[in-house]
């Protein structure tokens with residue numbers, strides 16, 4: 001069994017939460033706790049003072065009843081007319097009960113359903129408690145009244161309607177404004193976080209939009225102070241990568257360049273040797289040596305072209321307004337004789353197509369496309385090079401009626417050293433990789449399709465049109481040319 005070790009310092013996926021989520025958690029959770037505890041506390045304070053106030057009010061009828069307890073014939077009695085007793089029980093919200101009883105529980109006046117106090121009322125004291133009367137919760141005030149023949153206890157109870165109502169009102173009055181403030185705070189915090197994180201998102205988009213070879217420093221000018229060190233570190237890393245790639249590109253260019261001279265010498269010597277009288281065996285060996293040398297020289301040239309096309313291989317300021325038509329016209333003189341050797345009909349249908357490009361790289365691109373068409377199209381085939389405008393784009397295409405590239409190979413052929421299995425000739429598999437690099441360097445697009453009647457290959461490269469004001473071909477450009485070998 002194998003285990004993959006996480007890189008040191010890497011957060012486990014479970015811990016790697018988004019910054020937005022973390023900020024929100026750190027703000028919302030304490031805010032919610034504060035809100036709940038604050039509401040509970042003020043609710044408790046308000047409820048307590050309301051209870052004290054209502055309790056005081058509940059005591060008043062008990063005190064009024066106490067005033068009317070008298071002793072008659074040695075027994076305590078409530079000297080209060082029935083009407084007055086009824087008046088004491090009037091309340092707009094609650095039902096009121098009272099009782100006047102002796103310590104042994106004997107009821108002297110009031111409602112018999114009043115339960116006895118839960119504890120003995122201490123002498124001269126008053127107590128408040130909750131109880132149940134007629135299955136309803138009530139608050140009771142109980143009062144100890146001393147009498148010559150033993151004390152009496154007065155209880156006044158009221159149901160909880162106005163107290164509950166007050167409780168509700170306090171709760172709503174406390175919670176609603178707090179909730180509104182908290183909601184407002186959370187909305188503000190949310191927008192604040194979105195706003196603060198926007199530069200990070202911009203940075204992400206800037207990095208995501210880049211091609212793997214675009215190693216220019218990131219523009220961190222809009223990043224907040226806290227993120228700038230990160231941008232600076234990323235830029236250092238990009239700089240180091242750029243240096244490493246440049247060194248690699250220089251090495252390839254130098255190696256290919258250095259190889260060219262001895263290979264050219266070798267080729268000349270082989271050609272000379274082939275002209276000398278020699279045995280058939282020797283001539284066959286020399287001929288093989290010649291093709292190997294030609295292949296090696298071609299590979300060196302392709303490597304050189306590839307390194308030229310790579311980002312470090314050409315200067316960004318080498319891009320100039322250029323007409324694709326003139327590039328194709330220049331190429332014609334090189335390729336028409338080669339096409340004639342194979343009896344191919346190489347034609348040019350050229351219209352003005354201005355773009356901004358590196359002339360040398362454009363030529364490399366076109367050379368590779370025409371070379372492929374000539375190499376892979378069988379004798380008597382037909383090849384057409386076209387330049388035209390498509391909207392604001394400048395389009396260059398090379399079409400042939402050869403074997404074509406199978407659709408499932410049309411992406412792979414752009415890879416370095418990739419050749420379609422069974423391809424003829426001694427290609428090195430670099431031509432279309434060079435085309436792709438040049439296309440990338442110009443922010444252009446390349447597509448491979450089939451030619452006319454679904455036969456052969458059609459490679460189309462679309463370049464952006466020139467900026468306004470540079471859309472006219474240079475004065476010395478030749479007129480539209482349609483030609484052939």
Ligand SMILES: Nc1ncnc2c1ncn2[C@@H]1O[C@H](COP(=O)(O)OP(=O)(O)OP(=O)(O)O)[C@@H](O)[C@H]1O
Pocket residue numbers: 298302368372373376377400402403404405413418419420421423426427428429430431432433457
């Ligand atoms: N016009 C074409 N018709 C048919 N097949 C093509 C054509 N152009 C390219 N291919 C196929 O795509 C493959 C890749 O082409 P690419 O130009 O990259 O390499 P190559 O021609 O083999 O070698 P190099 O161009 O480096 O000498 C070729 O091997 C060939 O199979």
Ligand SMILES: [Mg+2]
Pocket residue numbers: 368371372427430431432
């Ligand atoms: Mg090729």
